Amino acid sequence: MPYAALALVGPTASGKTALxxxxxxxxxxxxxxxxxxSVFRGMDVGTAKPTAEERAAVPHWGIDIADPSERFNAARWAEYARAKITEIQGRxxxxxxxxxxxxxxxxxxxxIFQAPELPPAPRARITALMERMDDATVHRWLEAHDPESAERFRHWGGRQRLMRALEVPLLTGRPISWWHRNSGPVEEPVAVLPFVLDVPRDVLHARIDRRIGEMVLGGxxxxxxxxxxxxxxxxxxxxxxxxxxLMPYFRRERTLPDAxxxxxxxxxxxxxxxxxxxxxxxxxxxxxxDATRPRAELADAIVAAWTAGKQVPSAQGQVPKGDRGC
Structure with missing residues (x-):
């Protein structure tokens, strides 16, 4: 088999779990x-984790493996996933x-590249400093110390990645982009065949609104x-x-409808x-x-492509151009 794993990705509320x-x-x-x-214990309703019945129907991994008090990054998940892929293949x-x-x-x-070792005490001081900044301030600092990473994280990345990207040049004198280019990867790449669920914006937004209502009713x-x-x-x-x-709501700084x-x-x-x-x-x-198609049809297409080890031969397999309303 040319691929080690099949990946099903898509935006929030696109139907990934059931499919x-x-x-x-x-x-x-x-x-x-x-x-x-979903890696965090206790975060069940707000993450729309698979139900107990769904997990009983098909084995699920990577759920409830850390506490919300922990930092859980992509490197830690990749190490976990590699081990699980090997176990599953062994079965x-x-x-x-x-x-x-x-x-x-x-x-x-x-x-991920071989990250440089960072001195614990100075790192703790820099982390404390960055935690007092808002995202825009952290990003401005990153622009000054690593313009390449700042541009990459302009539209996505998250606060933890911004902070990580900034602490590296502050503590090593070299931007994280330099380390990416000059340090070898920790592991070999895993061959994955990805399928992406594409949902029109209006449909996706309606699903999100409905899901939020269901989450409130669900506790x-x-x-x-x-x-x-x-x-x-x-x-x-x-x-x-x-x-x-929702935190400002519990502090009585925001109404529930506004939250x-x-x-x-x-x-x-x-x-x-x-x-x-x-x-x-x-x-x-x-x-x-096209994730608006019946689930059975989507499953047919994915299984056929996985079995053949190649891309689905139709227009639905083309990467969309432009934003298509999103």
Whole structure:
């Protein structure tokens, strides 16, 4: 088999979970979650984790493997996923990577460089300084010390990646882009065949609004309240959409309707950045599929392409040009 794993990616609320289970059943597969928030214990409702029934139907990995108080980055996930891929293959089953965190996938297909060792004490002081800055300030500092990385993280990246990119030049005297070019990768690349679920913007936004309502009915407020009580508002895992926006509500600084509107706005903005990333950063051969088609048809197309080890031979496999409304 030319590929080590099949990957099913797409923006939030594009239908990855249900389709991934359908495909896994057909190819005798096991799912490795590729979601940067589903790794955290206790963050169930707000991350739309697979239900207990769904996990019983198909083995799922990469869920509930860290506490929200921990920092969980792409390198740590890639190490975990490599081990699981090997285990699943050892059972003569197919590994399916399912999720919307593109940086996790890239950590497998483009292994992370050998990071320089950073002195613990100065690093702690710089981290404390950066944590007092807002994202825009951190980005301005990064522009001054590493313009190349600053441009790369202009539209996506997240706060932790911004801080990581800035601490490297501050502590080593060389930008992280230099280390990328001059340090070898930690591991060999993993060959992955990616499928991307493409959803029209209006359909996706309607799904997001509906999902937020379902999360509230499913206990989202109680979940966030309990997590804040246990880990505090500054826990790294709680900066996710659906959690961070509700904190001002619990501080009585924002009404619930306003907080939920903020969740919707930020989630929709995030899906736009996800699609931008998928268009430009996925490995060659990525197959784009119209996610409004029936799930059975999508599963048919994915299974056929996986079995053949090549791209689906139709217009639906073309990477979309432009933003297509997103």
């Amino acid at each position: 991934g289970i359908e495909v896994a059943r057909r190819v005798d597969g096991e799912i490795i979650s590729m979601d940067s928030r 003569n089953r197919v590994p399916l990577l399912v999720g919307g965190t593109g940086f996790f996938l890239r950590a497998l297909t483009h292994p 989202l407020l109680d979940e966030v309240r309990a997590l804040i009580g246990r880990y505090g508002e500054d826990a790294p895992g709680l900066n996710a959409h659906g959690y961070a926006e 939920l509107a903020e969740v919707g706005k930020n989630t929709k903005s995030y899906t736009k950045r996800q699609r931008t990333w998928f268009r430009t950063q996925l490995p060659p051969g990525a197959v784009w599929l």
